[in-house]
Amino acid sequence: MTILDLQRVTKRFGDKQVLKGLDLTVPTGAIFGFVGENGAGKTTTMKLILGLDTLDGGQITVAGQPVRYGRAVANQVVGYLPDVPAYYGYMTSTEYLTLCGRLTGMREPDLSNRITEMLRTVDLPQNKHRIHGFSRGMKQRLGIAQALLNRPQLLICDEPTSALDPNGRSEFLKLLASLRGEMTILFSTHILTDVERISDQVGILHAGVLQVQGNLTALKHRYARSQVQLKFASSAIAQQAVAVMGRPATQTATHVAVPFQDDYAATVAAVLKALLAAHVVPLAVDRQETSLEDIFREVTT
């Protein structure tokens, strides 16, 4: 089952072709990390999904319903958190959530109960303080509350952690992870560690198309470039180590990386045997797993 489906989506701004036939499928229940460098077209894609911008070509469906510019059909099942949410500063958080709730068709007493519940979830007090006095973190939390208010099937977050400090980021990711099973989440970011931390599905957008998409573990396996990382006292010794090793290796200053396909222990044993025979002793030996950053580099360069 897929909740979001983009087929051959194209979008151009003036001379710049931002999306060149983007295909993207988000399975129901997934936490989907939508990755791409700045300006890759992540926000544009999200605005197209939300019907905030016009499609030049292709088709988008949310929960089986086609998205059309300016139409609110699909919007009732989607919650959206922009990168920097903008509010009416003269309102209190309760007033703002009431406005949002009424627009999504929620009615009393469900709306009041839900607002109290959401403010508690995002740890915001229910008082008379106006939003213009809120900190950036509080505004981001209010953004989550409004996005989750109508119990959406799909939550779309655009660079949600980019404006937060490390503690705020960690708390936000914890909150997103806690929603697993309740809804599908699509979140865009260029912070790859955030994706690795909570996502089970990943899509990498580059040059207007999705370069790769799928389960994160499967992708790591597919792009596996596991390496043994050795550290030496000097670059001269590292250079000597590469010479005596008798297998492909790359040297970067005092470090030498030796790629391996099969057994880590057997590779390390063979490398150390060759080095010790030449009286070259490493200071440290470590295993380096394939990261999302490796995959990102491979598919975008």
Place this chain on the structure above:
Amino acid sequence: MSAILTFWHKEWLAAWRNYHILILAVIFVIFGIEAPLMAKLMPDLMKLALGDQFSIKLPQSTSSDSWQQFYKNTSQIGIFLLALVFSGTVSQEVSSGTLVNLITKGLPRYAVIIAKYLAAVVQWVVAIGVSFIITWGYTAYYFPDDKSPHVWLAIWPVLLFGLFFVAVVLLGSTVVNSNYAGFLVAALVFASLALLNYVKAVKRWNPIALVTDNLDLVRGTEKITHILPACGVTVAAALVILGVTIWTFNQKRL
């Protein structure tokens, strides 16, 4: 309809919390008090200003002078002040991004424009209406004469002009992303209509007649039927401009 009502409620909260209602209330109450007071005090003020060396006999003020002052205030300052208050109503929301969340929640774009239009028109009617009632009360008290037989008839064209003028302000605010665009476009349209008034053939059809012929209507020297064509044009133009505004806003990237 429900979305329009929800957004209309938000517009009133904004007008109240951003002190727009307070500002309009203070200014239009002052206008209401000032018009009859100035008419009452003017002969004495002139006497004081001219001194004893001039022996001109100044005519006594009448209710007509009070209404002249009222319509001068309204058409020369009042409507532009209202235009200034509503000037950034759309452009401000677009540039700050506050509408994005609401549109993604299912708020139709046309509801934004209609709610803003209706809220502005009601503020227009209330502001001018309050000012009118105060002037009417003080004028009746200071000048119990029969020089202004059609006081209640003359105010309707001004209120009707609001339908057109607010639509123009809203269109300006939607087309150009500047907080002063609505005001500038409205001022430009007003100036163009004032120039157009020099063409005799279109005078009866010109919406500006609704804010320039009021004193004649008050005195009874002009009948309301004389400006009925202008009233028709005003309402039709307001509807067309409102439609164009909604269409423009539908095309706008948020």
